[in-house]
Amino acid sequence: MIIALDGPAASGKGTLARRLAEAFNLAYLDTGSLYRATGVATLRAGGDPANEADAVRSAKALDITTFSPSDLRTEAAGVAASQVAFIPAVRAALLDFQRNFSKNPPGGKAGAVLDGRDIGTVVCPDADIKIFVEADLETRVKRRVKELQEKPGNTIEARVVRADMEARDARDKDRSVAPLKPANDAFTLDTSNMTADEAFAQAKAHIEKKLKR
Numbered sequence: 001m002i003i004a005l006d007g008p009a010a011s012g013k014g015t016l017a018r019r020l021a022e023a024f025n026l027a028y029l030d031t032g033s034l035y036r037a038t039g040v041a042t043l044r045a046g047g048d049p050a051n052e053a054d055a056v057r058s059a060k061a062l063d064i065t066t067f068s069p070s071d072l073r074t075e076a077a078g079v080a081a082s083q084v085a086f087i088p089a090v091r092a093a094l095l096d097f098q099r100n101f102s103k104n105p106p107g108g109k110a111g112a113v114l115d116g117r118d119i120g121t122v123v124c125p126d127a128d129i130k131i132f133v134e135a136d137l138e139t140r141v142k143r144r145v146k147e148l149q150e151k152p153g154n155t156i157e158a159r160v161v162r163a164d165m166e167a168r169d170a171r172d173k174d175r176s177v178a179p180l181k182p183a184n185d186a187f188t189l190d191t192s193n194m195t196a197d198e199a200f201a202q203a204k205a206h207i208e209k210k211l212k213r
Contacts, residue, residue, distance in 0.1 A: 001026065001111035002102050002126075003207065004119035007133035008169055008180060009078065010140035010147075012191040012199055016133060017115035019200050020207070024113075027105035031116035031123065032081060034094045036072040037064050039080025049080040052087050059084070059093035075148070075156070075164060082168045085117070088177045098123045117172055120183035129207050132182035133199070135192040141165060 003020060007013040014030060021028035038059045039049045047054030071077065084090045098114065102124050105112040114123065120130035135143075141162045148154045148161070172180040182188055187206050191199045 001128050001211075002124050003111070003113040003129040003131070004124050004127035004183070004186075005113065005115040005131050005133060006117055006120050006180070006182065006186070007115075008117075008135075008140065008172065009165055010144045011133045011135045012143075012194075012196065013115045013131075013133040015196055016131075016189075016191075016199055016203055017113045019196075020203060021113040023200075023204060024111070024207070025109065027101070027107055027109040027112040029098065029101050029112060029114045031094075031098055031114055031119065033067075033072050034062070034064065034097065035081035035085045035090075036077045037067050038062055038090060038094070039084045040067060040071055040077050042084065043076070043080055049083040050086070052089060055084040055087050056089045056093060059090045062094075075161075078168065079164060082171050086171055086175050086177075091177060095123065102127075117180045118178035120186050121181065122178045125183070129210055130183045130186040131203055131206070132186040132188045134188065134190050137162070137165065137169075139192045 001024070003026065005013045005017045018028055038055060041058040041062060042049045042054050045054070045058065047058065049055055102112045102114055116123065120127055120132070141158055144161050144165065145158050148156050189199060189202060
């Protein structure tokens with residue numbers, strides 16, 4: 001079974017995807033981490049994530065095990081990820097990895113949950129379950145600010161987070177290759193006024209209903 005979750009930053013899809021993977025005993029892949037790692041690798045090498053040659057070089061040589069979670073969760077990593085994801089050759093370099101993971105999940109699992117921005121439309125268009133997770137901008141900004149403020153020494157302002165998020169949303173939705181949008185057969189889940197538990201309950205109920213058909 002392949003479950004595809006897509007949606008913008010801070011919509012809650014990552015938390016939801018991990019919980020669904022645990023609930024259904026499936027492997028989990030945060031595909032955004034691949035783009036974040038590529039972006040960070042490019043910055044580490046002194047390159048420009050928006051430069052095709054620099055970004056493709058990093059994508060083809062990527063070793064995801066060389067990055068800690070903290071390396072990939074910074075705002076700079078998020079911005080760099082959105083920049084490299086705009087480049088078709090980078091997406092092509094990482095596409096095979098994602099598809100192989102979905103078809104051959106590690107750990108002997110019976111399937112996989114992948115979350116990202118184009119899983120249901122491009123990476124796994126034949127996924128058994130497709131969920132598009134969304135939330136209004138104000139809610140997503142508040143969530144990201146809270147997340148960042150919980151980190152020691154972080155004094156980032158909401159207006160900065162909002163500006164970055166608006167820019168990333170525009171890049172993700174307007175790019176010519178694999179833009180952020182729901183698959184035609186995706187179940188849309190708006191988490192703006194939901195707790196994580198409520199979002200999980202609705203997604204789980206939807207999946208169980210689909211499996212019974």
